[in-house]
Amino acid sequence: MKRKILLWLAVILLAVFAFLMSNTGAALLLGGLLGLLLGKDRFERAANRKSDRRDGTLQSMDEVIERYGEPDDLVVTDAARGQELQGAIPVYDRLGLMIINGTETELKDITDITFNNAATPYGPPSYQVLIVTDRPHLRTQRIDVGYDAEWAKQIVLQLHRHLAR
Numbered sequence: 001m002k003r004k005i006l007l008w009l010a011v012i013l014l015a016v017f018a019f020l021m022s023n024t025g026a027a028l029l030l031g032g033l034l035g036l037l038l039g040k041d042r043f044e045r046a047a048n049r050k051s052d053r054r055d056g057t058l059q060s061m062d063e064v065i066e067r068y069g070e071p072d073d074l075v076v077t078d079a080a081r082g083q084e085l086q087g088a089i090p091v092y093d094r095l096g097l098m099i100i101n102g103t104e105t106e107l108k109d110i111t112d113i114t115f116n117n118a119a120t121p122y123g124p125p126s127y128q129v130l131i132v133t134d135r136p137h138l139r140t141q142r143i144d145v146g147y148d149a150e151w152a153k154q155i156v157l158q159l160h161r162h163l164a165r
Helices: 002-018 024-051 061-068 151-161
Strands: 075-076 089-090 097-100 102-105 109-116 125-133 141-148
Touching: 024 075, 061 089, 061 097, 075 151, 089 151, 125 151, 141 151
Parallel strands: none
Antiparallel strands: 075 089, 089 097, 097 102, 109 125, 125 141
């Protein structure tokens, strides 16, 4: 890491020195080298970001089904994205588990499920389902469910049925 920082600093200082000495050819060459280094660094960061998993979260509905099998119930939170993990909550009663936004949440950890209007005062009502857990690192999970209060209420009732089992 230190070597990379020193390399960046050396190239920048050389480019500034060449520009100040009115040597435009050298300044352009060093500027091009700086651009190549910047492009390489960004490419490496993007490759590292793609290879890293998001703290053990699941990425797709196919991955959830591959790991746990078919869910006992699928609570659709967004009708347009009901086949995606961000638009549905797979519930596994036999395992005592829900997958909420890609995060595995045990039913015993859930303390409350409710909904609220998350809109600003001058905007249309936008409802969220709030799932409160007793896990300190993931206290409240918020799921956007659209503009219909009745839809949000039905989702909460459907989720409560799984907690009662």
